[in-house]
Amino acid sequence: MSRHPDEHGGPERVERLLHNMETYIARVPGFRRAHARGIGVRGHFTATPEAAALTSAEHMQGDRIEVVGRLSNSAGNPYNVDRGSAKTGIVMGMAVRFALPSGGNAEWAALSLIDFPARVPEDFIKLASAQRRGLPTGLPNPARIVTFLATHPHCLRGFRDIVAAPAPRSFATAAYRGLHAYYLVDAEGNRRAFRYHWEPAAPHDPITPEEHRELPPFHLLSEIRGRLAREPAEWTLVFELAEPGDPVDDLTKHWPKDRRRVRAGTLVLDRIHEDQQAVDDSMFDPTLVPPGIELSDDPVLHFRSEAYVESQRRRNGETKPSIVLE
Numbered sequence: 001m002s003r004h005p006d007e008h009g010g011p012e013r014v015e016r017l018l019h020n021m022e023t024y025i026a027r028v029p030g031f032r033r034a035h036a037r038g039i040g041v042r043g044h045f046t047a048t049p050e051a052a053a054l055t056s057a058e059h060m061q062g063d064r065i066e067v068v069g070r071l072s073n074s075a076g077n078p079y080n081v082d083r084g085s086a087k088t089g090i091v092m093g094m095a096v097r098f099a100l101p102s103g104g105n106a107e108w109a110a111l112s113l114i115d116f117p118a119r120v121p122e123d124f125i126k127l128a129s130a131q132r133r134g135l136p137t138g139l140p141n142p143a144r145i146v147t148f149l150a151t152h153p154h155c156l157r158g159f160r161d162i163v164a165a166p167a168p169r170s171f172a173t174a175a176y177r178g179l180h181a182y183y184l185v186d187a188e189g190n191r192r193a194f195r196y197h198w199e200p201a202a203p204h205d206p207i208t209p210e211e212h213r214e215l216p217p218f219h220l221l222s223e224i225r226g227r228l229a230r231e232p233a234e235w236t237l238v239f240e241l242a243e244p245g246d247p248v249d250d251l252t253k254h255w256p257k258d259r260r261r262v263r264a265g266t267l268v269l270d271r272i273h274e275d276q277q278a279v280d281d282s283m284f285d286p287t288l289v290p291p292g293i294e295l296s297d298d299p300v301l302h303f304r305s306e307a308y309v310e311s312q313r314r315r316n317g318e319t320k321p322s323i324v325l326e
């Protein structure tokens with residue numbers, strides 16, 4: 001099946017994306033163009049027998065797998081605070097690098113969102129441009145965003161999800177979703193489309209607007225440092241299995257709620273990474289999957305990989321200001 005031109009990536013489209021992100025959202029030398037402020041962590045992952053039955057991927061066979069994670073505020077500007085308005089918060093990210101027993105890595109990067117505001121790369125590029133700040137207020141012009149959403153109605157739910165993100169108490173109390181479909185391939189070669197998410201073991205603990213106002217602007221990093229010094233943070237990996245006919249190349253479309261869910265494993269993050277510079281310099285590529293997991297045709301999934309490589313190339317070639325962000 002041939003693709004619509006907006007679904008393709010390529011260097012020209014990556015260039016326009018980064019131009020728009022850097023010009024209209026933020027560019028601070030040395031920092032990621034999105035998820036600029038974050039913290040590297042370490043821990044381990046253990047898959048369940050149910051996961052091992054569904055995929056031959058080596059990190060899903062039940063052995064203890066060492067992981068490096070990065071927990072982040074999704075803003076492109078590292079100086080952006082960990083809150084939105086008095087009642088709302090920010091979108092958070094959790095990236096996980098699994099050390100494969102045979103060497104090499106598998107990587108995933110998920111968001112504290114249920115919906116995403118782009119179905120194809122071009123949606124994201126245009127949304128970045130619609131956020132440009134104008135004279136005389138120095139704020140984004142709401143008319144531009146309204147026009148974008150009116151002409152891209154499939155992006156509305158994801159946009160609403162971002163602006164209504166709840167005020168987070170901790171990285172450890174949030175669920176993170178992979179959003180894209182992938183395929184599980186078992187030892188017999190059977191293929192099933194799935195989506196994954198990380199469900200926190202810590203109870204949902206909403207923060208009141210009063211508490212929110214009192215919190216220091218960058219409270220998430222100091223909170224997770226304090227928490228991991230006392231106790232590990234845990235998540236259950238959940239696979240949602242598609243049925244024939246469910247859309248596998250469009251992350252803006254949900255699957256019916258009754259789809260089979262499988263407890264696929266436990267992630268334990270138990271300490272701050274000893275080399276923050278190394279985690280900062282690295283990149284988490286959601287297309288880096290081992291045999292036993294395959295990529296869907298979701299154009300956003302493939303574009304992310306291209307965009308992250310270029311973001312990493314740019315930031316690692318720049319001098320990063322030495323600033324304390326906690």
Ligand code: HEM
Nearest residue numbers: 032034035070093094095109110111124178179308311312
């Ligand atoms: C067209 C869609 C998207 C674009 C253009 C985009 C762009 C970016 C860029 C430029 C970075 C910084 C990469 C780096 O310098 O290492 C980034 C980081 C990140 N993105 Fe995306 N992104 C998109 C969609 C998504 C989706 C769908 C998810 C999750 C389901 C996601 C989760 C993350 C996370 C967790 C990070 C931080 C990774 C880390 O800690 O290194 N992004 N994104």
